[in-house]
Amino acid sequence: MTRISLIILLLISSQLPLLAQNKYTISGYVREKGSQELLIGVSVYRPGTSVGTASNTYGFYSLTLPAADSVELAFSYVGYRPEIRRIKLRQNTELNIELEPNAVLQEVKIVGTEQREKVSEAVQMSNIEVPVAQIKNVPALLGEKDVMKVLQLMPGVQKGSEGNSGIYVRGGGPDQNLIILDDATVYNASHLFGFFSLFNGDALKSVEMTKGGFPARYGGRLSSVIELNMKDGNKEEVHGEGGIGLISSRLTVEGPLKKGVSSFLVSGRRTYADLLIKPFLPKEAKAGYYFYDLNTKVNYDFGRKNKLYISGYFGQDRFYLREKYDDGDRTRTGIDWGNATGTLRWNHLFNDRLFANASLIYSQYQFNIFSEEQNRSNEEFKLDYLSGIRDIGLKYDLDYLPNPEHAIRMGVLSTYHRFKPSALVVKDSDINKFVREVSNIDVTETGVYAEDTYRPFPQFRLNAGIRLSHFGVKGKSYFRPEPRLGVSYRLFEDLSLKASYATMNQFVHLLSNTGIGLPTDLWVPSTKRIAPQRSQQVALGVAKDFPKQNLSLTVEGYYKKSDNIIGYKEGASFLLIDDAESAETVNWENNITAGQGWSYGAEFLLQRKVGKFSGWLGYTLSWTQLQFDSLNFGKKYYARYDRRHDISVVGIYQPSSRITLSGTWVYGTGNAITMPRSTYTAPTHEPSSFYQNGQYVTEYGDKNSFRMAAYHRFDIGIQFHKKKRWGERTWEISAYNLYSRKNPFFYYLSSEYQPNDSSTVTKVKQTSLFPIIPSVSYSFKF
């Protein structure tokens, strides 16, 4: 890898004298005033022209312009007051900028400039950025602000079921989303069976989601990339924020280790339902559930050229049930799962135009389910099941900005995965002790990429790139080139046409029985028998800005074809493991089947990121079909989350600095599920009358041929902010599902005996999770 980097550097260096003729580079870092937090994606441009760039993930920008006595540069970012600087450009110039935040995402006009993050200016399409401040204003279930649930309110992004943080992007499954927190992959982003996501908004700096037209720097998943960056920590003074909610409390503290040079951030969250219910449980039983999160980050600024960041996330869910009776019966059952990630990053600035980052990445997800029973006769049963994945990765990225026409990125990411698909111990007094340990599977996944965002003339931009992906597993090696292209043509001022194409490959797969994000879902690699999943997506769209109203409108159509996607065979479930013998037959490779998928649709998004009244209106019209040779007798069927219509309306109104009102309304076509239609006795051919009886079976019709009732819900919230001597406090009162719509979570059949005519009547019962859920929370900042 070092050799490749050297060659790349040599090539670039050899070009520098040519490129630099009569041109000079302005470069530097954009930070938040007061905290020195580096800002990502700040627009840096020459007002009145299309010449510009944006700050990268580490707040660095570089713009090379012709020499001039006076150059005007504007810096603009949502939620911050824009800045304009005039400089003399006769030599390479370092220009570090501090932007002042606006407390309430106000519209700010400065003579000669405007909010510049225009969707019509960017070549990237199918991209969603939600300011973290806005996420905190959207009403949430039980007041728990959730990044993933806000993303679900965007067109093309759908939730799985009620209250669930699983994400379905353009027909793809929740495993097809690459969720990266500070460069580390997060494998299970759910707490409490998916009702809450891992991400604590107080610790986050930015959230960005890409659902199509993927740049070459991203790879490894078919449907989306959700990139989250943790705050670096305030370099000037100690600050904190926290909150007390109905189910959890949280606290974040950040501050300088060495003023202006080094800082830290620690953020924690824990639920306390288990502590509250403890006194109400019978003495024989102890049961409960809790989760916690801990985000930490430390960074050190060695000056303009070198910066170092260490960040980590640790989270755990624990569900337990212990019973002990006087007669000697004892049971102990539990489910534990959790993620841990760690990243060490080193930024290095080779020169004004060449920025590098090296990352050492660790990520782990582990799931454990156990059940132990002992009865009075000392008969014993024990089941202990463990599965997980562990990654160690090295990443090296270069940003090269030779001139305003080109922004070149290249890099390599190599990850060593260790999968533990299942390790099981079953002990039973009836049979001999049985131990089964599936050996770990070690694999390496590597991606090398290069991409260029090129602007040959002012109206036209393109991002072209290639990613070469390699996956090596015992006895098999997969090599997959992935071409990527995005183009944008500005038809009129503030109106662009966009198109994109991307091939994606996915070498790790999630086996999910329920699709609701249970921790039982199992990560497995591609193997000799299981080929990588692959998708090809084309998207066409229009982007229009209405600068006077601060509105942006995007309309996109997409078509995605996926191959080798993974599904469970009919009747398969890892939870079938019931005893030693069944455990022997449960092998994940035998339980899965490969198929193909088709997704297509149109998305409409009208968004206002700033102003007293902000929010968005999203609508998606989509179709998703799947086909597996061994499911539904090989016939195509609608995916469970095929959703014809999906609407979301999000409004945030801030009449004054003391009050924030917000409301969300969502509507979605019901999920496609398989429901029993009829039953009958299916005679089987049994040669011996000894076994002849036939089996009472259920007829379902085609797979997923039944539609659940449509889902809709209205949430509202009101926040009261007050400045205090020590900082600011906010009371929030909110209501989830204000009109108490009984949305179906699942259906089941229930038979009832009718004594009047001795018949049996079967009814369809619907289980709904949440009626109106009011909540109140208190949060503070100091």
Place this chain on the structure above:
Amino acid sequence: MKIQNIYKLLCLGLVLSLGACETDVTKEVNIDTTPKLAVVSFISPQDTVLLVNLQKTQPAVGKAMSREEARVPNATVQLSDGSQTFTLKYEPTPDVYRLSASKLPVLPGKTYYLTVAAPDGYTVSGSCTVPRTEGVRITDITVTNKALDFPGGPTSMEVFSFKWQDAAGQPNYYRTLGGSRESQDPINPNGPPRIEPFYFSSWNDKNKNIYSDEKTDGGLFSSGEGGSQMPASQVPPKPYWLHATLAVTDQHYYRYHRSVYQQADTDGNPFAEPTLIYTNLQGGLGVFAAYNEVKGSKRVE
């Protein structure tokens, strides 16, 4: 079942702790519960009688039909080999339609057609082709003693198994039907031989006694373990004969049985994918399938 604890925990966590509510939505949901006709028939050249089982399906929702209501005694059930068509006769006990195989001989390689017409507009039809058995050969038959660790103390039982050679180059499906031991009757040595059957139970076997050569074309297959109803102390003296019977089945037979057994296995597990029951019939449910027996024998000295 021990695993039920884990289900309990998951369900508790998902539903109870989050304040779920239940509503009767029978009138609001639109489930197509129109009764269908389920027709099941297996034919083979070794049969002396051809049977077709008919029943109406019970709607999954609403009032259950009585056993009488589910019967279809007045249907027209016809079997044909393409040139001759015969109507089957209904027999109330055991509720089947019947035709003597002598009227319509079932021959290997030949395609048969089943049509059913019943009042209320039901029409169901399907066809199947009787598999050939060329190239399929039973290669080994054994009876061994298997030690068992029962709670009452160690014991042993005899298990019967056999092996067979698949016919390469074509898709084949199999069902192990059973076997027998033929020995001299110790009480009446000159009388008829004593026949002791061995049965395979489909419910306990991991392959359910059905096999496909999809991944092992031309390979050697082994049966599951067949059990005898005879106490181990009555094992006859050698020499004796072992006989095995294997059915070479068509694809419909294999897929239908597989789906039925699989659905039974996962019944009640809310986390397993629902299994759809295979059908090769138009206008109804069930299966019309064929098989052809292969026999093998071995003298044990």
